Amino acid sequence: MSEIRKHYFLEDYCIVAADRGKRPSDFSSSPEVQSAISCVFCAGEEDKTPPAQAVYKNGHVLRDSKEELIRDWQVRCIPNLYPALSPKGIDAPYESGYGFHEVIIETPHHNKKLTDFTAEEMDLLMEAYRDRVMHYWAEPKIKFVSLFKNWGKQAGASLEHTHSQLIALPLTPPSLKRELDVIHTQHKCPYCSIVQSESQNERSVYEDAHFIAFAPYFSKVPFEIWFLPKAHIGHLGAMSDEVLHSMGAAIRHVLSRLEKVLVSPAYNYMFFQLLQDDAYHLNIRLQPVTSKMAGFEKNTDIFINTMPPEKAAEYLNNGISGQTVH
Ligand SMILES: [Zn+2]
Ligand SMILES: [Zn+2]
Incomplete structure (x- = not known):
């Protein structure tokens, strides 16, 4: 049975095609592997990238100078060598493509993935996200800061060393x-309503005091997951450390489950937030990359999702591995 589902509050549709009876193993044909031993993002290779604009080291935030590149760091933020936008031409x-493009190197270790991070490492990364987003939002004429992560070749990552990107x-x-x-x-924030309707139901995959994660009713792609703060929070800058760390825990939990169920899938996650309008409610959307956008999607902007979110949540909650299910 197929079902046309409408977005929670937008004029947007997706087709959930449950009758194809796909299993997680159908979505995990080519697991992402880290093949290189090291790269320019690794510890010790600091001179092979532009100087860092922010370096997180032992509770301090430092900057590289011409004379000294900071070593033994935990998180390192550098300008993208091939920027989509650049600060010249304000x-x-x-016309001049004004903006900023930064790479957030999440760890000095080449073969570490987010799912290998300790809670403390994840906390620090979330703090770096907040700092860097707010840093760029304070720049003149910047209206939006896009923060996202591409993990795996199939998700568009050109380097396999785990990193996030920020484009202002x-x-x-x-x-x-x-x-x-x-x-x-609307008289009530629709995301606040979603928090109420999607917690502790058949699509829920994580919940703690501050955050929920769930396979949204309106899921464009198989195993799509949304993360929402329970309180109405518009952007990372308005988030306390406690909420920020909950966010990291939620992301880490969901990624570990996805890794097990889909066997190292490529994925993207994106932060949706606004500084200039309190009405907006920050949300993060994670989409594993299991298929390519094709003609129908490009023609209609309507996605056909062959994994119903209710089923995806069940697989994730049970931790059923894509390799053993047939
Ligand atoms: Zn590396
Ligand atoms: Zn809200």
């Missing part, structure tokens, strides 16, 4: 504007 932000833009993405327009017509 007077003509569109002189404009608000139209998709977020569209969301805001709808949110402004």
Whole structure:
């Protein structure tokens, strides 16, 4: 049976095609492996990248100088060597491609994945996310800071050493504007309503005092997961350490389950947040990469998802491995 599902509050649709009876093993054909031993993001290779703008080391946030590159770091933030946008040209932000593009190297160790991180390492990464996003949001003419992670070749990562990226833009993405327009017509924040409706139901995969994670009713791709703070929080800068650390715990928990069920899948996660409008409710969307966008999706912007979110949540909660299910 197929079902056309409408987004929680937007005029958006996806097709959940449950009758194909796919198992997690059908989505985990090519696990992402780390083949190299080291790279320019590794500890000891600091001189092979542009100097770092922020270096997290033993409770301090430092910067590389021309004279000295900081060694023995925990998280290192560097300008992207091939930036999509660059800070030159603030007077003509569109024409000159004004903006910032940063790489957040999450660990000095080449073969470490987020699922190998300790709780403390994850806490620090979340703190770095908050600092760097707020740092760029304070720059003149910056309207949006895109924070995202591509993990695995199939998800668009060009280097296998685990890292996140941040692109600061002189404009608000139209998709977020569209969301805001709808949110402004509602008397209650729709994301706050989603927190209520999606916690402790058949799609729920994680919950603690501050955060929930769930396979959304409106799931565009198999094993899509959304993370929402329970309180109405608009952006990372408004998040206390406690909530921030809950967020890290939620992400780490879900990634470990995904790794088990889909066997090292490629994935993207993206932060949706706004500084300039309190009506928005921060949310993070994680999408494993299990198939390519094809003609129908490009034609209609309607995705066909062959793994119902209720089923995906069940697999994740039971930790059923994609390798043993047939
Ligand atoms: Zn490396
Ligand atoms: Zn809200």
